[in-house]
Amino acid sequence: MLNILVCCANGAGTSLMMKMTAEKVIKSLNLQVQKIHHCSLSEGKSAAPQFDVVMCPLKFISMFAEAEQKGTKVIGLRNVLSQQEMEDKLKEQGIS
Amino acid sequence: MLREFVESKHYKFAREASSWQEAIRMSCESLEEDGVIDKNYAQDIIDCVTKYGPYIVIMPEVAMPHSQEGAAGVHKTAIGFMKLEKPVSFDPDDPEKDARLFFTLASCNPEQHLNNMMKLSEMLMDEKVVEALLEAKSPEDLLEIQEKLLDK
Numbered sequence: 001m002l003n004i005l006v007c008c009a010n011g012a013g014t015s016l017m018m019k020m021t022a023e024k025v026i027k028s029l030n031l032q033v034q035k036i037h038h039c040s041l042s043e044g045k046s047a048a049p050q051f052d053v054v055m056c057p058l059k060f061i062s063m064f065a066e067a068e069q070k071g072t073k074v075i076g077l078r079n080v081l082s083q084q085e086m087e088d089k090l091k092e093q094g095i096s
Numbered sequence: 097m098l099r100e101f102v103e104s105k106h107y108k109f110a111r112e113a114s115s116w117q118e119a120i121r122m123s124c125e126s127l128e129e130d131g132v133i134d135k136n137y138a139q140d141i142i143d144c145v146t147k148y149g150p151y152i153v154i155m156p157e158v159a160m161p162h163s164q165e166g167a168a169g170v171h172k173t174a175i176g177f178m179k180l181e182k183p184v185s186f187d188p189d190d191p192e193k194d195a196r197l198f199f200t201l202a203s204c205n206p207e208q209h210l211n212n213m214m215k216l217s218e219m220l221m222d223e224k225v226v227e228a229l230l231e232a233k234s235p236e237d238l239l240e241i242q243e244k245l246l247d248k
Contacts, residue, residue: 008151009144009147009148009151010144010162010163010164010165011164011165012162012163012164012165012201012203012209013152013160013162013201013213014151014152014154014160016209016210016213016217017154017160017213017216017217020213020214020217021217021221024221040164041148057151059148059149059151060148060151078192079154079155079156080154080155081154081155081217081220081221082155083221
């Protein structure tokens with residue numbers, strides 16, 4: 001069961017969009033997900049190591065370097081509404 | 097959703113904006129006129145973009161200006177639409193961050209906001225709707241797109 005975190009600068013707009021894209025992708029890949037949490041970067045930065053996967057706009061991936069070292073898979077997205085991009089990047093990380 | 101923009105007059109059509117900052121101010125106008133947001137909100141959004149970069153351009157051509165949930169000077173939960181004829185650049189090094197369509201978010205009610213965001217993401221995931229919006233020039237066009245592509 002995966003725990004997924006989606007983060008954007010404020011945790012109110014872009015992260016919600018990512019969450020909705022993620023919900024569609026999870027269905028189409030038939031992933032077993034325990035929860036998807038959306039939040040701001042400041043909250044996400046400290047919470048990230050507790051999650052299996054973190055997704056954020058591409059520009060912010062460096063914020064999660066620490067979590068990545070601890071084993072969290074970090075995915076940066078160019079287009080937060082693209083199901084295709086999210087699917088491809090999850091597969092690249094070996095999640096499918 | 098497009099019908100709501102028209103009925104509540106939360107829309108603006110303009111030729112161009114002199115900068116992305118100006119575009120954000122313009123995108124807030126219809127919401128300001130309706131008392132959804134105070135004047136300070138546009139500056140809040142601009143400060144966010146200055147601080148974090150143009151992440152509000154969520155896909156090519158589409159910007160979603162917003163600050164945080166429950167931000168100061170937000171009195172209602174709504175989305176304001178703006179269409180520019182000429183794209184405005186948010187990042188001179190990245191043409192994918194040019195935008196013509198603006199969906200400005202105001203939220204003080206999380207539940208209503210979530211509902212709005214679901215409608216908005218459904219709409220933007222439909223390429224035909226995005227293409228049609230890029231061609232739209234008037235509120236009548238918005239209503240036509242609503243009827244032809246969204247009311248099914």
